[in-house]
Amino acid sequence: MxxxxxxxxxxxxxxxxxxxxxxxxxxxxxxxxxxxxxxxxxxxxxxxxxxxxxxxxxxxxxxxxxxxxxxxxxxxHGDFGRSIEYRTDVSRLLADRLPSTLTLVAMSLLLVLAIGLLLGWVGAVRGGATDSTILVTTTVAVGTPSFVAAVLLQGLFAVRLGWFPTGGTGQGFADTVWHLTLPAVALALYLIGMLARVTRAAMLEQLAGEHVAVARSRGVPERQVIWRHVFRNALGTVLTTAGLIVSTLLICTVLVESAFSIGGIGQLLELATTTKDFPTVQAISLLIVALFMVVNLVVDLLHPLVDPRITLNDRRSAG
Structure with a gap:
């Protein structure tokens, strides 16, 4: 196809x-x-x-x-109705709050991909005590819900140490990054642990494969073996997990935005649900569903590029 x-x-x-x-x-x-x-x-x-x-x-x-x-x-026609609670167009509410949510999700996703892939790679390649330490660390991360991480990080680094703001989104790029650092870490912590474990398992499976033994027997440098024959072949599984990660980030923003008083879509959804603001709840729910589908589409289109063994016909059958 x-x-x-x-x-x-x-x-x-x-x-x-x-x-x-x-x-x-x-x-x-x-x-x-x-x-x-x-x-x-x-x-x-x-x-x-x-x-x-x-x-x-x-x-x-x-x-x-x-x-x-x-x-x-x-x-x-782009008209989501008028908010009952805020007495303004829902489209305007979404336009005002969506950038904060997307920025938070983007920062969290960068943290998840950078740290999760690194930990998974190191754990699979190094093994031994390093692998055991990473397994324990990621287990703790996976067992820590986002709202618990938000409360702990806010209490320690914002209230007690005063290194970061307790809430808000700030103004300007640098100030926004500063304000959203703690929320992004809280949002990413659980998913870092999950991606690290998935990456580690996928790479260990590839390391045990016959193609890796053949490559090593031919004298292929170890770095090249790990990159071309292990990590690249594991990327299919990692990419599928990355799609789930983006979807989870969109859901968990409700909890994190409320904890840090971030005026994003997540906090708006919570307030609209509490006040029975039907038009706002409907618009945000439909937007989240649309974002989920876009993420799944991007993952399906990227799969054959990441793993040539997978074709679009395979993705069609899987869908």
């Missing part, structure tokens, strides 16, 4: 999946107990005229299908 055909097929699958997800997301908001109007009023009493005005403003008297397709049409 050609690259273009595979990409077009996956894009079509993504469109269908996103359509199905939009229906579930929109419908889930109306499965909550009680009348949607009561959520909009936040428990306050209202006259029949005021209640009728709310129902008319949010089209609550329209059939479900009519409301859904109207919402879908608005999204197609």
């Amino acid at each position: 050609s690259f273009l055909r595979f990409a077009l097929r996956r894009l079509l699958e993504m469109a269908v999946t996103l359509l199905g997800a939009s229906f579930v997301i929109f419908g889930a908001m109306y499965l909550a107990p009680g009348d949607p109007a009561s959520f909009l009023l936040s428990g306050r009493s209202a006259s029949p005229a005021a209640l009728a005005a709310i129902n008319a403003q949010y089209h609550l008297n329209d059939p479900f299908a009519v409301r859904y397709f109207r919402w879908l049409g608005q999204i197609a």
Whole structure:
């Protein structure tokens, strides 16, 4: 299967999946107990005229299908509705907060890839006491949830030592990096341990392979053996794990952003869920689903480049 055909097929699958997800997301908001109007009023009493005005403003008297397709049409034009809590367009809220979340995710991903791959490589190649130390360290990292790491790092390095800010995102590149360093570490810690263990296991499997023994018997330098015949062959497994890592980062930002008071998408989702801000919750949920699918698509397209043994037909069968 050609690259273009595979990409077009996956894009079509993504469109269908996103359509199905939009229906579930929109419908889930109306499965909550009680009348949607009561959520909009936040428990306050209202006259029949005021209640009728709310129902008319949010089209609550329209059939479900009519409301859904109207919402879908608005999204197609980039209109996610108006936030009930913030009294502004949801699109503006997303545009203001998305950069902070993407910056945090990017910093965390760099930490995960750099440290996780390095630890996995060193553990597999060195072995012995070094490998044992890395295994213990990564086990502790994997066993530490992001919100626990956030509290510990904030208490030690921000409150007690004062090396980093306790929260916020800062202004300007350097200030933003300074503010987001602790959140990025808290977000990355668990995933560093996971990637290190996966990399180590994949490289050990390759080291035990016959092709490595043949390469060494031919006098191929050890560095070249490790790079070309071990690490490169292990990259397929690592790449699959990297896709899961990005998805996990997007989910765990909710906890970390709340702990560090970062005005990103994660904190916005938590606040919108608490206040029953339906349009905001729906928009963020749909955005996260779309990001998940984009990550999976990128991983599928990169797999044949990383591991020539895998073809697009293999990815199609796996999908």
